[in-house]
Amino acid sequence: MRSALALAASLLVALALAGCSGAEKVSLESVAHAADRTQSAGSSRMRMEMTIAVNGQRMKIVADGAFDYRRARGWMEMDLGPLGSLTDGAPMPRMTMMIEGNTIWMRVPPAMSAQTGGKPWARVSAGGNGLGMGVQNPDPSQMLDSLRGLTDSLERLGRSNVRGVDTTHYRAHLDLRKAVAQAPAAERKNLEAMLQLVGGLDEVPIDLYLDDSDRVRRMELKYEFEILERKMEAQLKLELFDFGAPVAFKRPPAHQVAELPSPTN
Numbered sequence: 001m002r003s004a005l006a007l008a009a010s011l012l013v014a015l016a017l018a019g020c021s022g023a024e025k026v027s028l029e030s031v032a033h034a035a036d037r038t039q040s041a042g043s044s045r046m047r048m049e050m051t052i053a054v055n056g057q058r059m060k061i062v063a064d065g066a067f068d069y070r071r072a073r074g075w076m077e078m079d080l081g082p083l084g085s086l087t088d089g090a091p092m093p094r095m096t097m098m099i100e101g102n103t104i105w106m107r108v109p110p111a112m113s114a115q116t117g118g119k120p121w122a123r124v125s126a127g128g129n130g131l132g133m134g135v136q137n138p139d140p141s142q143m144l145d146s147l148r149g150l151t152d153s154l155e156r157l158g159r160s161n162v163r164g165v166d167t168t169h170y171r172a173h174l175d176l177r178k179a180v181a182q183a184p185a186a187e188r189k190n191l192e193a194m195l196q197l198v199g200g201l202d203e204v205p206i207d208l209y210l211d212d213s214d215r216v217r218r219m220e221l222k223y224e225f226e227i228l229e230r231k232m233e234a235q236l237k238l239e240l241f242d243f244g245a246p247v248a249f250k251r252p253p254a255h256q257v258a259e260l261p262s263p264t265n
Helices: 002-015 034-039 081-086 110-116 140-149 176-182 185-197
Strands: 043-054 057-068 073-079 094-100 103-107 121-125 155-162 165-175 203-210 216-227 230-241 257-259
Touching (some): 034 216, 043 073, 110 121, 140 176, 165 176
Parallel strands (some): 121 257
Antiparallel strands (some): 073 094, 165 203, 216 230
8 A cells, every 4th residue: 555655645746847720929928927926816726637648548636625825835635546556456545635835744544544553644745755756746836836937939829718717828838947947946856856756857738828817727738757667648737716715724733643654675
C-alpha cells in the first residue's frame, strides 16, 4: 500500500504544467497579470479533472476543493478510485488533503494505516524528495504562477461559457523554464522539482479562459510524465469559481499525524 500513498502524493504533478485557423494573435500583456487578478479575489473553490492514459488504459481522477490565496492554505478531496490498477489492484479511496504553505496532510484510509503506525494523517512537504520524487503543491496559486511562462504564441479564439460565466478563450504555450526563472525565489525550488518529476518538460500547450475581470476561470493542459516508472499521458482541466467564498481550514492534531516514510532505495 505504500505505493498507493506515493502515487496519491505524486499525482500532484498534474499541477505541472495549437494553432487554430482563424485565431486572433493578441498581446501577451493582455493576460500577463491574470494570475495576480485571480488571486486578488482572496479565495475560490476549485474542481480539477485529470484524464490519464497509461498502457492503453484511460482513467479519470476528479478533485474538488477550496483555497485561501492570502493565507496560502486550503483543502482538496481527490477520488483515486480508477488508479487501483496502477498499484496492487486494491480499490483506491477518496483522499482528503489539507494544504498550508508547502505542507500537505493526507487523510489515510484504514486500509493504508499500517504505513503510518495507525495514525489517521500522513504529512509530506511539497518540493521535497521524501517519496523518492518531488511532490508538488496543489494550491491553485502555484498553477496560476506558471502563467509567467506564457510565450508569444498567445492567440484569442473567441468567447466561451464556463460555469455560466462568459469568458475569453486563449491558446498559448507555457515555457516552463521561463516560468521558473521569473518565479519568486521562495517558489523556484518547488518549480524545479516539478520539472525534474515530469521528465524535463520544457514547454506545454495551454488553453486559458478569462472572465471580464481578467480572472482565470479555466485552465486546460496536455502533457506526458512518469510516475512509479510508468509513462503516462495526461489531460488536466482546472476550474476556479465562487471567488471570495470563505474557506474552512483546520490543521490535523499533531498526535494524529505521521511523517510519510521514505522508500528504501
